[in-house]
Amino acid sequence: MNLTNYHSHTSFCDGRAPMEDFVKEAIRQGFTSYGISSHAPLPFPTHWTMKKEDVESYLEEFRSLKNEYQGRIELYIGLEIDYLDEYSNPSIEYFRNLPLDYRIGSVHLLKDDKGEIVDVDCSKEVFKERLDNHFHSDVKATVLAYFSKLMSMAELGGFDIVGHADKIAYNASFCQPNVSEQSWYKQAQRDLFAFISEKGYMMEVNTKAYHKLGVFYPDTTCFSLIKEMHIPVLVNSDSHYPELVNDGRIEALQALKTAGINMVMELIAGKWQENPILV
Secondary structure (H helix, E strand, C coil), rough: CEECCECCCCCCCCCCCCCCHHHHHHHHCCEEEEEEEECCCCCCCCCCCCCCHHHHHHHHHHHHHHHHCCCCCCCEEEEHHHEEECCCCCCCCHHHHCCCCCEEEEECCCCCCCCEEEEECHHHHHHHHHHHHHHHHHHHHHHHHHHHHHHHHHCCCCCCCEEECHHHHHHHHHCCHHHHHHHHHHHHHHHHHHHHHCCCCEEEEEEECCCHHCCCCHHHHHHHHHHCCCCCCEECCCCHHHHHHCCCHHHHHHHHHCCCCCEEEEECCCEEEEEEEEC
C-alpha cells in the first residue's frame, strides 16, 4: 500500500515530538520505510530550523534508532534544506558532506527590496500582511520571485527531492483569486516543472494541508504537468506530529492515479526505485 514517508520534522526543529515517537508510530501503522528530514540550519537563528551545533546529535540519535529498529522498518535520514541565496542552499559543501540518505530542497524565504528576509510559508492572512508590508502588495512580482528561487535552487542542485513545489499558490490565490489561472503564472509554473524534469529531480506531493485546506503541494491542477514531463513523484506527509505521519497519503495516491500517474518513488535497501501505486 505504498506505506512510506520521507518528509517529517521532529523536536530537533519545529516538530512536536522526539524522533523515536515518529518511528514508533510509523511501525504501528505498518510503514515499510520512513525518513526523518528536519529543517536544516540557516545562517541565522529561527524558531523552526535546527541549530548547526545539534546536527551531530541528530545524526547520532538516528543511527541509534536505525540499529534498534532494524528488521522492523527501513529508516532513512535526510534534511529539508532551504534555498536562501548562492551562499546558503542545498549545494554548499557543508550539506553535501553530511552523511545523509537524501536531501529535500525547499523555498520558504524571500528577500524584499531592502534585503530583509521574509518567511512566506505562513498562513494566508499573515502572507497578505507580509505581501503588503514587504512586497508592495505585488502578487505577481512576489510569485515570480518565488519561482525564480526554485529555479536557482534547481540549477545549483545538491538535493534529491523538490519540497512542496508551488506552495505559494494557495496564499497568492487568497490575495488575488484565480492568480494561478493567469497566463504568466502558468508559464512560470511550466518553466519550473520543465527544468525540474530536465535536471532529473524527484518531486513530492506534500499532503500536510490536505485535511485542513483541501490542497496538496503541488495541487492536483499540476498533476497533468507532472505526467506530461515524466517527473518522478513520491507522497510525503511533511508530518510535525507522529499521529499525522499517514495524513492525506491515500487521497494523494488516488489523485495521482486519477491523473494517469501510476508509479511512485520509494527507498528500498537504500536505493530509489519506482513502484506501482497500489490503492
